[in-house]
Amino acid sequence: MPAKTIKPPVPMGSYSPKDVTFLLKDISEVMPESSTQDREEAVQSGTHYSEMLPIEYQPSKEYINLFHLSLTQYKERLAIAAGVVAEQILKERGTGAVLVSLARAGTPIGILIKRYILFKYQIDIPHYSVSIIRGRGIDENAMKYIFENHPPENIQFVDGWTGKGAIKKELNEAVAHLNEKYGTSISDSMAVLADPGYCVTIFGTRGDFLIPSACLNSTVSGLLSRTVLNSEYIGPEDYHGAKYYRELAEEDLSNFFIDTIANQFSLVEKEIERHAEEMPAEEPTWKGMADIQKIQRDYGIENINLIKPGVGETTRVLLRRVPWKILVKSENNPDLGHIRLLAKERNVPVEIYPDMSYSCCGLIKPMKEES
Structure with missing residues (x-):
């Protein structure tokens, strides 16, 4: 490897530095946010989504x-997963x-994995x-x-689902x-809590249920925005950027979420051992993609x-995109209470679509229909 030339990380976010090191540039003071409607129109007109920062969704008390x-x-x-x-x-x-988690959905999952290994094996x-x-x-x-x-070669990538x-x-x-550029031998293995798309080999479950960290955006993700890559704010030697919402500190549930689940480890230790031993060695089939292609045909969706x-x-569509409609596999799935709540808040129709492996699916409104 060449001499060390990369900038050291700057502490940011509300997680303990013992839990995670963010390799991100803090752009809190320089980059404005775009409304959901403006951002959706820009994305569908060719602007890359990573060049804009969405206005952070403020969830209702309910x-x-x-x-x-x-x-x-x-x-x-x-905790078991x-x-x-x-x-x-x-x-x-x-x-x-x-562990190299993919910001931002992967970050809390990476912390939980790190916490479990520290709990079970006393390895940090x-x-x-x-x-x-x-x-x-x-x-x-x-x-x-x-x-x-x-x-x-020791790197293991982590995402949420x-x-x-x-x-x-x-x-x-x-x-x-x-690997080609640096002569490294990194594995492209990606570990996730839930793999309903059948895309990976390391997963906790293939069930499609709510991982609560999908709910609240920054206030369950260390108070960080989604990541940004815009040459106006990110130079060639910088890390990708993110905004640190320090002003939301009183509403932050990031560490509460981690601690609540990590506190279960001692209670479900035997269950984890049993599930880990029984975990089948299945190769990814990508069966979820076949479902998506059928939905694309059935609803005439070009993109x-x-x-x-x-x-x-689907949760994220309802939180920060412009939803067209929500498809649910069955009407009475207790795992979809928050989907129904958000859809009602935003006046988005919900349709039954039983022919898919996922519990639900969010369809984004094509902006060009309005022109």
């Missing part, structure tokens, strides 16, 4: 209450593993959070920093590029990127 209810409902299930993923990572990478493995952007790749400066400080698998495909291409499958992605 929705925050639902977050707490869903966390109570799923905390044991989430995190522990199962952690066990698989140790099996694949050994105790020298280096490194954990970084880096930006990956669909169509733009992974943050190369961030990866170079990790290369300079750790054996690249899979939808169509777009980020997994982006990661595959990014890792191939890095497949306007289809967002799975509970996590």
Whole structure:
């Protein structure tokens, strides 16, 4: 490796530095936010989504209450999934593993995996959070920093869940590029809590249920925005950017979310062991993509990127895009209470669509129909 030239990370976000090191540039004071409508029109007119910062959604009191209810409902299930993923990572990478979570959805999951390994094995493995952007790749400066400080072959990427698998495909291409450019031997393996798209080999479950960290955006993600890559604010030697919402500190639930689930580890230790032993060695089939293509045909959707499958992605459509309609597999799924609430708040129609492997799917409104 060449001499160290990459800028050291600057502390940001509301997580403890013991839990994660963010390899991001703080753009809080320089970059304005765009309204959801303006941003949607710009994206569908050709502007890359990563060049703009959305206005942070402020959830209603009813929705925050639902977050707490869903966390109570799923905390044991989430702890088991995190522990199962952690066990698989140790099996694949050994105790020298280096977690690299994909900001921002992957960050809390990476922290849970790190916390489990510390709890179970008293091993404090490194954990970084880096930006990956669909169509733009992974943050190369961030990866170079990790290369300079750790054996690249120990890297294990982490994300929250899979939808169509777009980020997994982006990661595959990014890792191939890095390995060719730097002569490294990084694995493009991506570990997730939930894999309803059947896109990865390391997962806690393939069930499609709400991971509460999909709910509240920055206030459950260390008070950080989604990542940004805009040459007006990000120089060639900078990490990708993010805004740190310090003003939301009183509403921050990031560490509460982590602690609530991590406190379950001692209670579900035997369950984690049993699930980890029984985890089947299944190769990805990408069966979720076949469902998406059928939805695309059935609804005459030209751009497949306007289809967002799975509970996590549907939640995000309702939080920060302009939704057209929501498809649900069954009417009475108790896992979709928050989807119905958000759809009602935003006057978005909900339709039954039983022929899919996902619990639900969000369809984004095509802006060009209005012109």
